[in-house]
Amino acid sequence: MTSHSERAAAFLKDPDRVSWHDETLWIVRKKRDRAAASVKEWENLREKASKLKEYVLSDLAGLLTEFERNATLNGAVVHWAADADEFNRVVLEIIKSKNARNIVKSKSMLTEECGLNHFLQDHGVDIVDTDLGERIIQFRNEPPSHIVLPAIHLKKEDIGELFHLKLGTDRGATDPQYLTRAARVHLREKFLNAHVALTGVNFAIAENGTVVVCTNEGNADMGVHSAPVQIHCMGIEKIIPKMEHLAVFTRLLARNATGQPVTTYTSHYRTPKENGELHIIIVDNGRTERLASIDYRDALKCIRCGACMNTCPVYRRSGGHSYGFTIPGPIGTILAPHSVPGKILYKDLPAASSLCMSCSNVCPVKIGIHEQIYKLRQELIRKGYGSFVKRAILKISGFVFAKPVLYDISGKMVRIALKIVPRFLIYSRVNTWGLERELPAVPTQSFKEWYRQNGSN
Amino acid sequence: MEAINRSRQIIFEKIRRATLTGGINDGLSQQPLVGTKSEANETSYNRFTESLKMAGAEIAVLNICDIDTYISEKFPGAIDLRNKNIWEDYKGLQPSELANRAECVVISGKIGVAENGAIWVDDTCFPERLLPFIAGKLILLIGEDKIVSDMHEAYAAISGTLSGYGVFISGPSKTADIEQSLVYGAHGAISLDVVIMKG
Known part of the structure; x- marks a missing residue:
């Protein structure tokens, strides 16, 4: 396997593209700064969000029980999955039980983490990613290079060429509006004929059993309301106690992610539609092991805004794929090494950091990302994983x-x-x-x- | 089913163990109260319209008595869901039928949020949940007196009355997934018109 620095070197071969990548993400970072500065109580909100997430981690069992009870009362079916394999099998079972063929999915990093797409394909089920960026990389058979901007590593010429091959757009056409319209037509057809719609979950509310999904494109809603069966997948840490706490997180999330005051759609799914089914799959997949680790537990507070990537001098110049892990950038660096219980993986990632602390400074839930990277480095050296030269x-x-x-x-x-x-x-x-x-x-x-x-x- | 219940048990057992060995404070005496208020000098009304413009929405401010004329002139053929008598015509329709019939939809919103231009609509505002998304043109109406300052106020108003489904909509559907170029009309509405009702 290649290391981060080798994969980064491959990305760096095209200096113009690297400069574009670097500058574009820095623009997103500046938009975030303006959005944050426009909210006078911003730091207070971050503090509240951090405390709320710490509370959640302290009472996960209680909150999950409350959520399960309320969701069930709402008419939802709650499933539990201990690991990625079980999660994939639960999804497949639901699909099989409905004889469903057309499956649409809106963005979910959890399904990427569990390798759901490949699992379903291996079992003869076709699943269509509907977020535009996700669809682009699905066509290219690539993983996302950013958790909020999945196709940020591509230029419009790449996408024009791809859509010419896949969707029959004009050869050489690169206008983003033209290409987006072509994707709209292509994906509308998928939505309208969907049997099952899958989404990720941004927040799950214990007090009323509701799941909340934030999108700009409206793809989660198009799928969920078109398909008779909706499935929402969440890690155990997505839970928050009350509806009022959503105010804190929705005020932070989009501002911190892209500089928008809020996502275009903030959707709250409580009951199934008439004659429809609503499934919620709650997944552990290594989260409880992290919960037991005082050193690395804080990473579970993450709300997946991607700001740590946009600000990271290493990420901006090495690209998301250089990390080789589902979640790239600083947050990926602290999630990857202990992502499989009992093993230490991605040992090269903690070195892919300048420890400049910018990630921690922009984190909306105040995860000490750089502190965890530092701890990981120490752990790796202590356990003898440093290179011979470095140790000498x-x-x-x-x-x-x-x-x-x-x-x-x-x-x-x-x-x-x-x-x-x-x-x-x-x-x-x-x-x-x-x-x-x-x-x-x-x-x-x-x-x-x-x-x-x-x-x- | 049995296997799934076993996983549930395993997960809860692991959480319990983590709570003991991970040194998590199991009994934080109380949940951190929110109690945050946004601070802004501008009036809510101005912030609301500014936020909507930023999000790509068109805005009209009208007296209640002028609204019907405005809609019939500017959006001829629009499906006006304020009229609940027509709801039966759309209930239970297949998505493809809805797509064919609902090019332009008028919906009455319940809460407007000044800080971000979001408008709350829920199951009590439309007969089918797909309608606000399948329409190419969406028109949302909101009473001037329904504008609140921030998301804290909005959720305080919603939390007791949450129906089966509800959504904050701020602006037309958008994407910037191709080279960060902003394009309206990714999957949902291509345009959003907001009518603020006075009086």
Whole structure:
């Protein structure tokens, strides 16, 4: 398997595209800043949201029980799935029991996490992603590169070419409005003939058993209200206690995600439609293991706004696919390594960070993302996963830094060595730092020496 | 079914264990109260119209007595769902039939939210849930006195009276999934007209 830096290097081969990606996401970040600044009580809202999510994690069992009771009273069928495989099988069973063929899905990172699309395809069920960006990447057989902007890695020329092949749009046509209209016609046909509609869940309300879904396109509603059977999939952490708490989260979510004051549609599904069925699948898939970990539990507070990606200097320049995990960027970095209970995976991701803390600063629920990345690095080194070179360097440095005389001598030696050793040795393969960078000019003396000469004046 | 119940049991058992070993404070004495109010200098009315314009909606402000004429002139053939007598004509229709018949739909909204231009509509406003989405043109009416300042006020008004389905709509359906270029009319309404009713 390739590492983050290797995949990032592949993305970096097209400098124009990288600049576009970087600048475009930075524009989204600036829109977010303006939206946040327009709400005077913004910091207060973040604090409330953070506290609410902490409360939720402290009383998950109580809230889930209350939610299940109320949803059942509303006429919904509540299912439980311990892991991805069980989740996929529950969905398949519902589909099979209805002899359903046409399945539409609006955005759900949980179904990506569980690999639902491939599972259903393997069982002969065709599932159509209906969010425009999701449909684009489904046509390309790619995972999303961003949790809110799934096709942000593509240019309109790529999409024009793709739609020409898949939807018969004019060759060379790249106008976003023209392409969007073509997708509208294509997906309307899918909606109107849908037997089952699947959605993710942004928030589930314990006190009345309602699930809430936020979209701009209206695809969740088009599917849910067209199909006789609706299925909403959620992780156990999506629960919130009361309707009034939605106010805090809906005020934060869209502003923080794209800079809009609210998503175009904020839909509240409580009861099934007449003659319809409403299923809710509640999934664990490793969340309870995370809940038991004091160090990494906070990641469960995430409301999937994507702001940490937009602001991340590494994400913007390496692209979402470089992370290799369903959820990219800083939040993906802290979710990936412990995403499968009992294993440590994606060990390269904690290094894909400059620890600049920007992710934590924009997080609407105040997850200490950079702190968790730092903890992951320490854990990985402690457990012996660092590369041989890195471990050797850290060991030697620790030894030298602990002995002032040795430190002075080595400093002097390095200053001399850097002047006389040939370039190809200094910038050898061991020095990965030097691949893209030049070492600073070598000073003639150390600060200590300089201070001895000049400090007393 | 049995397997699913077993999973339920396993999940709850793991939550219980996590709560004990993970050092989570099991009994936070009370839920954090919301009690947040938005602060703004502008009047709710101005913020509401500004927010809607930003979201891509057209706005008209009319006296109640002028509304029928306005709608029949500007949107001839629109399905006016304020008239509940016609609801039976649409109940139980297949989505494709609704798509053919409902090009332009008028719906009376219940709450307008100043801070973001969102308008609340629910099961009591239309005979079929698909109607506000399947229509190419959507017209939402809202009484001037129904505009609240923020989402806190809006949810306070809704929470006791939530019907089977309800949605905040702010603007026409939109997407920016192709190179971040904003396009109206992704899947839902291509245009949204909001009529603010005075008097």
